Amino acid sequence: MDLNLLTATTAARAIASGEITAEDLIRSCLARIDQREPAVRAWASLDPARALSEARERDRSFARRGAVSPLHGIPVGIKDMIDTADLPTQHNSPIYRGHRPGQDAACVAVLRAAGAIILGKTETVEFAAGGRKAPTTNPHDPSRTPGGSSSGSAAAVADFQVPLAFGTQTGGSLIRPASFCGIFALKPSWGLVSREGAKLASLSFDTIGWYARSIADLAAVAELFQIIDAPLAPPPMEKLRIAICPSPVFECAAAETKAALSRGVEILAASGARCETLQLDNRFDGLVDAHETIALGETRAAFLGEYRRAGHLLDDDFKAKVENRAGITPQQLRDAYDLAGECRAAFDRIAAGYDAILTPAAIGEAPIGLASTGDHVFNRIWTLLHVPCVAVPGFQGPNGLPVGLQLVGPRFEDGRVLAVADTVSRVFCEPATRGG
């Protein structure tokens, strides 16, 4: 069997039992990358020699003391707007060409301390916030985007090049690519994973999360980051009460997303879960605009440094934000923050009545071309609400491309949403396997 096909937790068990070595696993992933990189272009930088040398070090340490953590020897891809001490961090920006930060981002430090091997940096939209797109293609169809801004991370995991990859979400940059690529993703509750060392765009929204090919893998990383004490057992389907939330922007959904949601409900109901439609009240209608206002206000401050010291190398997207060309006023900002605060409290009270809420993850299949990474309209509300979001694959569109859904829950109930996602994903179709 090709080891690159293993999930992280399965591979970790194989390493911990001495069945395989970390070096074998890394070699297999590198071979897959070698074969597929010309088409998929997921990686902004790779250092195979260093990764292999670290793998041998992990194997020696295993021989001495056993596996020290559930990620011992497991390769991870890191979105190239998260700092790494030993690989460049370039943000897909000419300002940062060849840039080497002096230290690891907090999340990278946690991964390394757990024995993970940072395989390489994955392609991103410029500063994960606009401007230049990643060159990455969708592993299921090279004529299509994998989504963004965490383009390379989603594609690399979907394409079996690496079992785990980290990304970020400010609008919909984790969950939408997961849907387009047919994989799992966790956007944790806001604030539970330190975003120190990730390029800042929006203080209120930027959230680090990760991609995997199983819920068990998402949960293992969540445990490492103290988001959950331990993975919860998947609750029995017949005990689940699931809210089906078309969300206030359901009219934006393509036919395949509407079909996926209907089919999902049919499957869940047939499996014994109680499904109830949830229509959010009028207050929630303003959240897409509030997300836009806050993001504009906050990115204005975030890119002032680049604007002043290297403005000629900054995409006009960012200049427009720094110059506040949208003309956001203090009163608009206050109103947007206050609506966000009010709806966070209201949503948690609503969500407390269900085991989880099922809602679209993206408009539909991945769009053709790389000029757009797709629309984040089905993600902005949940990012603004600071709630945990789990992308669950399992459906297909008219072109045979993946269509996913997402489960959300109240803030800081990431463990519960992961457990429900575990139950639910077992009855949805298997994640589509890539073409290539």
Place this chain on the structure above:
Amino acid sequence: MDLNLLTATTAARAIASGEITAEDLIRSCLARIDQREPAVRAWASLDPARALSEARERDRSFARRGAVSPLHGIPVGIKDMIDTADLPTQHNSPIYRGHRPGQDAACVAVLRAAGAIILGKTETVEFAAGGRKAPTTNPHDPSRTPGGSSSGSAAAVADFQVPLAFGTQTGGSLIRPASFCGIFALKPSWGLVSREGAKLASLSFDTIGWYARSIADLAAVAELFQIIDAPLAPPPMEKLRIAICPSPVFECAAAETKAALSRGVEILAASGARCETLQLDNRFDGLVDAHETIALGETRAAFLGEYRRAGHLLDDDFKAKVENRAGITPQQLRDAYDLAGECRAAFDRIAAGYDAILTPAAIGEAPIGLASTGDHVFNRIWTLLHVPCVAVPGFQGPNGLPVGLQLVGPRFEDGRVLAVADTVSRVFCEPATRGG
């Protein structure tokens, strides 16, 4: 005249008119530091040769093209938990001994692009969040703390070693030291200054701000950071309507702070301002606890990286937070965030009825010894509310040490609060000059 006594804007005008050179100014500041550093200990690192060489470069560039900005050639101190590319950034932590980040923090990049000269790094409490204290003493009395965590920045500005210094506030780390040292400070509205490259403690509270010896200096930096379009003219005293807010924790105030507030009101009223007492309603009583809960929840994530990779070098303060020894629950976190959101909206509506709100800045005079940097009980509420705070000096305690007050206003009305502080500070006493 000793150039180190000049404020930043006065010095900048003298440079722009060719009266003095940047090199003269830096030499004067360095001479003052040389004389006073053994007693005050404000600096974690200094590189006089580099600062002088940059000053000469600024003078050459001035000869070619004139002064390019209001901070051209002006020296600035930077709290040693904010990254600088050419000076160590050590966070007062053995984990970061000799650490050199590969890049400037966003705020440092903005300062440099404006022609400012980063004179050195100033002493801080460990990670600006607990643990080890700074060795810095109060310039007015070496047996007392200058306050913290921005200890070195406040002391260096108060001691005429540098006209401007940057610090951060998560609880009361900017405004309290300003009160203890008898100088001005601005803690801007949350989110208006990028905190990228400053060590993260609390996502919801960490705010970069600055110290100066005049309101004009605070405003010049605010303009540079696009917080205000241009400094507003100080409004005439007789048009001002000032709310006097003892705050929900007024029982914590020492006699000298109570006296300062009473005397401040007398002076303002005698000068023609309308002063009205503002009692915040019951909801605000919970904000000190909500600040504590959120700060604990967020620092838990913030220091996980250091805990995992170098826990043996981390003060137990931080271990307790990472291990959640306080036992903060998801429900407590949700309640604290929701109360914060509700009170932010409520406070802005209340504050809109006044030109500014006058309230204590600290319990009283700086405490004796360096083991404590004083209590932030009069700062936590305002930090949590995300509002602009301007520290205004002008009063004294029983030991002749400075006692300040602060002016606050609605979120994003920093310019208005600065303008009112300009008017008000003209009738309060002159900032106390240091001993030494």
